[in-house]
Amino acid sequence: MSNKKDEGVLMVTGEASSLILHERDGGIVTLTLNEPKTRNALSSSMIDAIIQHCERINADMGVRCVLLAATGSSFSSGGNIKDMHAQTGAFSGQSPAEFRQQVRGTIQRLQTAIYALEVPVIAAVNGHAIGAGCDLSLMCDIRIAADDAMFAESFLRLGLVPADGGAWFLPRIVGLSRAYEMMFTGEMIRASEAAAMGLVSKVVPRQTLLAEARALAGRIADKPPQALRLTKRLIRDSMRLTLSESAELAATMQAIAQSTADHKEALSAFLDKRGPAFQGR
DSSP states (O other): OOOOEEEEOTTOOGGGGGTEEEEEETTEEEEEEOOGGGTSOOOHHHHHHHHHHHHHHHTOTTOOEEEEEESSSOSBOOSOHHHHHHTOGGGOOSSHHHHHHHHHHTHHHHHHHHHTOSSOEEEEEOSEEETHHHHHHHTSSEEEEETTOEEEOOGGGGTOOOTTTHHHHHHHHHOHHHHHHHHHHOOOEEHHHHHHTTSSSEEEOGGGHHHHHHHHHHHHHTSOHHHHHHHHHHHHHHTTSOHHHHHHHHHHHHHHHHTSHHHHHHHHHHHHTSOOOOOOO
């Protein structure tokens, strides 16, 4: 994997370009939420920027893993309360029909874009991940939390429902009972409790969060790219399939994987007792 880095705000134009920092290190892309003054509240502009990056990542077969991180003291405070009160930005609308369309056109586009990423996505969660910010972490495949992380599904506290994907993602991650408790109470849970319930994979010191997340991304990115993407798709699709349907899909994907040059390289490297050099072919 190349050590070449490309830092900046690649391929995103306008005001949104400063809201998401982009860094490319070999096959790993790091997207960093970058509006610490709002604790990385999910504005329409930030949502649009993330979606643009997701579309370009899916089109780039050189990307093998995505890391989602944040600047400042919080991962994301969720929806901007001032915008909610003023009914502006992501919360604009004058009627239920208009509000519905706004939800569908902003945060629900985001959940679709992140869920559709073909490569594994790791969330490095520092500080607060609240409401839509919590749901943003749930959209990712793996979550690593700093020891100062706090999670809350706080929608009911604001008289709202979890329309940001949490109602679908959270029960699949922690089970129905835990999901009900988090949703119904809206209470904060600490990183240690999040780990105990399976909401996060690992809790690490705040100062090593990014290093730990990048190390995991590196171990993932070292795998053969096509088989990696197929494996993610197989796991995702199998969650809604019967065993026999999953087996049929797995057989088809295995046939594809066995035809790749990377599979042959993996076998040769094993027999030669050396590290493989995967090319994504």
